[in-house]
Amino acid sequence: MKLEEAKKEFILLWGNFGSQWGINKAMAQVHALLLTSDDPLCTDEVMEKLTISRGGANTSLRELTRWNLIYKVTVDGDRREFFSAEKDMWNVAKRITRERKRREIEPLILHLDRLKSIDEQNESTANFVGIVEDIERLVTRMDKFSEMLMKLEENAFFGSLLRMKK
Amino acid sequence: MKLEEAKKEFILLWGNFGSQWGINKAMAQVHALLLTSDDPLCTDEVMEKLTISRGGANTSLRELTRWNLIYKVTVDGDRREFFSAEKDMWNVAKRITRERKRREIEPLILHLDRLKSIDEQNESTANFVGIVEDIERLVTRMDKFSEMLMKLEENAFFGSLLRMKK
DNA sequence: TAAATTTTTCAATATTTTCTGAAAGTTTAA
DNA sequence: TTAAACTTTCAGAAAATATTGAAAAATTTA
Known part of the structure; x- marks a missing residue:
C-alpha cells in the first residue's frame, strides 16, 4: 500500500471512530490529517486536502486548539496561522x-x-x-x-x- | 419532588447520556423506563408511557434484549411479552x-x-x-x-x- | 384450520446534525 | 491610514439519523 493511500484511509478511519469518542467527524478528520502530516498546515491546505469549506476547516481547527490536540505554529515570513498536532x-x-x-x-x-x-x-x-x-x-x-x-x-x-x- | 416527576426526568436524562454511550436515545429511554418501573411492562405500556410508535418500541425492546440489558418475562394468562430490566x-x-x-x-x-x-x-x-x-x-x-x-x-x-x- | 391477537418490518417522513460559502470582522505591512 | 491578507461567523442548504405507522408475518386460541 502506498503511504499517501494509507494516510487517506487513516483519515477516514479516525473520522468514523472520532464520532464514537465525542469528537465530530470533520474535527476528527482534521486531527488525523495533522497527526499524519510531516509539516504544519494552514487553513487553505486543510480545506484542499479534505475538500471541506473554509467555515468547516476554521471551526474544526479552533475546536481542536481548544481541546489542546493541535497547536498554532508561526512560520517565518508568512502571516498565516499554521497548525501542528500533538503527536504523543x-x-x-x-x-x-x-x-x-x-x-x-x-x-x-x-x-x-x-x-x-x-x-x-x-x-x-x-x-x-x-x-x-x-x-x-x-x-x-x-x-x-x-x-x-x-x-x-x-x-x-x-x-x-x-x-x-x- | 414527586416520584413520578423524578422518574420522568430520569428517563430524559438517561436518554441524553445514552447517546454518548453508544446507545441511541429511544433505546436508552426505554431502558430507563424499565429500570425505574416497579413491574415488567409490555410493548403497549412502553408506547404509551414514552409516547413513541409501535415500531420504535419494538426495535428498542429487541435491541435491549440483545444487549442483555432487559429480559422477557411471561405473565400467566396473558400472551403478550413483558419486559423487565437488569437492575444491577x-x-x-x-x-x-x-x-x-x-x-x-x-x-x-x-x-x-x-x-x-x-x-x-x-x-x-x-x-x-x-x-x-x-x-x-x-x-x-x-x-x-x-x-x-x-x-x-x-x-x-x-x-x-x-x-x-x- | 381459521380467526384473533401480537410482533416485526421497512418505505416514507420528520427531525437533528453537520456543512457551506458569502459577508463581516480582524490583523498586518507599508 | 489604507488596502490586502487572513480569520471568523452564521443563515440557509444538504446530509445523516431517528421515528412513524400501516401492512405483512408470526403466534396463539378455539
Missing part, C-alpha cells in the same frame, strides 16, 4: 478524556444528585433512589479509575500490571 | 462495555493493523507507522485496563484501591 498519543487520550469528563460526567452527577430528594417515602421511592445511587457510585468509580489510568505513565508498578499478557 | 448497574456497565468493545474497539484494531504495510521505506513512512502503532498500543492498553476494571468486583485488593478517597 498518550497526551491525546488524556486530553480527550478530560474534555469528555467535563462535558458528560460532571453534568450527569450534578443532575442525578437532584433526583434523590423525593417527597413520598415508600418502597417505590426506595427502589428508585437505590438505582440512582448505584449509578452515581458506578460513574464515580469509573471516573476515579480512569484518573488512575491517566496517571499510569508515571507509575512503574501499575504500568507493569498493564503490560502483563492476558 | 454493575452488570449493566459490563454489558454496555462488552457491546461497545465488539462494535468499536475490535474493528478499529483490525483496520489499523492493515495500515502498517507501506510500500515506501523512508522517514515519512516511519512517522506514520509510529503513530498507528502508538494508537494500537494505547487502545489495547485501555481495553486491558477496562477488562481489569470489569473484574474488580471479585477482587478485594483492587476493589479497595477504588474505594480510596481522592
Whole structure:
C-alpha cells in the first residue's frame, strides 16, 4: 500500500471512530490529517486536502486548539496561522478524556444528585433512589479509575500490571 | 419532588447520556423506563408511557434484549411479552462495555493493523507507522485496563484501591 | 384450520446534525 | 491610514439519523 493511500484511509478511519469518542467527524478528520502530516498546515491546505469549506476547516481547527490536540505554529515570513498536532498519543487520550469528563460526567452527577430528594417515602421511592445511587457510585468509580489510568505513565508498578499478557 | 416527576426526568436524562454511550436515545429511554418501573411492562405500556410508535418500541425492546440489558418475562394468562430490566448497574456497565468493545474497539484494531504495510521505506513512512502503532498500543492498553476494571468486583485488593478517597 | 391477537418490518417522513460559502470582522505591512 | 491578507461567523442548504405507522408475518386460541 502506498503511504499517501494509507494516510487517506487513516483519515477516514479516525473520522468514523472520532464520532464514537465525542469528537465530530470533520474535527476528527482534521486531527488525523495533522497527526499524519510531516509539516504544519494552514487553513487553505486543510480545506484542499479534505475538500471541506473554509467555515468547516476554521471551526474544526479552533475546536481542536481548544481541546489542546493541535497547536498554532508561526512560520517565518508568512502571516498565516499554521497548525501542528500533538503527536504523543498518550497526551491525546488524556486530553480527550478530560474534555469528555467535563462535558458528560460532571453534568450527569450534578443532575442525578437532584433526583434523590423525593417527597413520598415508600418502597417505590426506595427502589428508585437505590438505582440512582448505584449509578452515581458506578460513574464515580469509573471516573476515579480512569484518573488512575491517566496517571499510569508515571507509575512503574501499575504500568507493569498493564503490560502483563492476558 | 414527586416520584413520578423524578422518574420522568430520569428517563430524559438517561436518554441524553445514552447517546454518548453508544446507545441511541429511544433505546436508552426505554431502558430507563424499565429500570425505574416497579413491574415488567409490555410493548403497549412502553408506547404509551414514552409516547413513541409501535415500531420504535419494538426495535428498542429487541435491541435491549440483545444487549442483555432487559429480559422477557411471561405473565400467566396473558400472551403478550413483558419486559423487565437488569437492575444491577454493575452488570449493566459490563454489558454496555462488552457491546461497545465488539462494535468499536475490535474493528478499529483490525483496520489499523492493515495500515502498517507501506510500500515506501523512508522517514515519512516511519512517522506514520509510529503513530498507528502508538494508537494500537494505547487502545489495547485501555481495553486491558477496562477488562481489569470489569473484574474488580471479585477482587478485594483492587476493589479497595477504588474505594480510596481522592 | 381459521380467526384473533401480537410482533416485526421497512418505505416514507420528520427531525437533528453537520456543512457551506458569502459577508463581516480582524490583523498586518507599508 | 489604507488596502490586502487572513480569520471568523452564521443563515440557509444538504446530509445523516431517528421515528412513524400501516401492512405483512408470526403466534396463539378455539
